[in-house]
Amino acid sequence: MARPIGRLLTAMVTPFGADGGVDLATAADLARRLVAAGSDGVVVNGTTGESPTLSGDERLKLLEAVREALPEHAVVMGTGTYSTAASVALTREAMQRGADAALVVTPYYNKPPQDGLIAHYESIADVGLPVIMYNIPSRCVVNMTAQTQLRLAEHPNIIGTKESAGDLDQATAIIAGAPSDFLVWSGDDSMTVPMLSVGAYGVVSVAAHVSGAAIRRMIDAHVGGDVRQAAALHQQLLPLFKALFTSPNPMCVKAALEHLGVRVGTARLPLLPLDAAGRATLGALLDGLGDLVGLPQLAAATA
Numbered sequence: 323m324a325r326p327i328g329r330l331l332t333a334m335v336t337p338f339g340a341d342g343g344v345d346l347a348t349a350a351d352l353a354r355r356l357v358a359a360g361s362d363g364v365v366v367n368g369t370t371g372e373s374p375t376l377s378g379d380e381r382l383k384l385l386e387a388v389r390e391a392l393p394e395h396a397v398v399m400g401t402g403t404y405s406t407a408a409s410v411a412l413t414r415e416a417m418q419r420g421a422d423a424a425l426v427v428t429p430y431y432n433k434p435p436q437d438g439l440i441a442h443y444e445s446i447a448d449v450g451l452p453v454i455m456y457n458i459p460s461r462c463v464v465n466m467t468a469q470t471q472l473r474l475a476e477h478p479n480i481i482g483t484k485e486s487a488g489d490l491d492q493a494t495a496i497i498a499g500a501p502s503d504f505l506v507w508s509g510d511d512s513m514t515v516p517m518l519s520v521g522a523y524g525v526v527s528v529a530a531h532v533s534g535a536a537i538r539r540m541i542d543a544h545v546g547g548d549v550r551q552a553a554a555l556h557q558q559l560l561p562l563f564k565a566l567f568t569s570p571n572p573m574c575v576k577a578a579l580e581h582l583g584v585r586v587g588t589a590r591l592p593l594l595p596l597d598a599a600g601r602a603t604l605g606a607l608l609d610g611l612g613d614l615v616g617l618p619q620l621a622a623a624t625a
Contacts, residue, residue: 325422327396328362329524329541331507332531333370335572335579336384338587344380348586350391351620358618360538361530363396364388365425370528370572373400375590382415389420402427402456406442410449417451425454425484430462436470447479458486458509468495475504484509484526490516497521511563515556518544528571529563532578536614558614565607569596574604581605584617
């Protein structure tokens with residue numbers, strides 16, 4: 323691949339303007355700021371990006387805007403749906419528009435069997451764009467087992483998995499049994515250090531929107547052998563990791579960005595803006611974390 327995917331990816335929110343439309347200029351600026359804070363790249367059109375509410379045209383324009391903003395960093399496109407044919411088509415579009423990889427969530431609602439998951443992912447991977455699987459049974463109902471993921475790891479275009487089952491034993495089995503070049507990212511900020519400890523590669527993070535520099539230090543400390551420092555940062559950040567999911571994602575992280583002065587709008591229906599009590603509690607937590615939170619300002623010439 324032309325660009326390495328990297329250990330820290332931010333699952334980027336989709337900014338909306340006052341008219342409710344996708345704010346492409348803010349998306350580009352946010353992507354640059356996330357990379358400046360320590361992310362190796364971003365995921366666009368993921369579930370944190372409210373992909374089910376975006377039109378096909380909005381998804382592709384968002385990818386193009388962020389791709390242009392990050393010419394040297396990884397841009398991963400969420401292309402998974404519960405339709406294999408639709409996922410294949412979107413993956414092909416993502417490849418044509420310069421995505422470095424596709425993040426493909428397990429099909430939701432239709433509850434496919436494990437053999438169906440294998441056929442689904444193989445069909446998408448056959449497009450030719452590198453694929454990162456995304457296993458999140460709390461949202462998709464079906465758990466993609468370690469055995470299924472190891473079978474799929476044999477496909478040359480399936481390069482890794484975002485594992486969000488909350489099962490450290492399952493993650494360990496995948497890491498232990500996969501080829502050495504197959505990468506496992508935590509899909510849950512609070513599981514990053516535990517998963518790194520059993521051999522995971524990194525994290526696809528929501529919290530990196532507001533604490534990217536600290537998460538970068540946490541990962542680098544662990545990879546560099548300073549597990550005590552990594553654990554200390556994990557302990558400090560854990561209340562934030564949990565607070566960002568006290569309401570359905572991305573309601574809390576959008577409110578957190580607004581608290582830090584980054585105007586990304588609120589979530590689209592059927593999600594809602596975070597209520598006043600939630601905003602107050604989250605704001606107090608962010609203020610109490612001091613320099614563990616924040617996004618760098620960029621020079622006007624690069625904005």
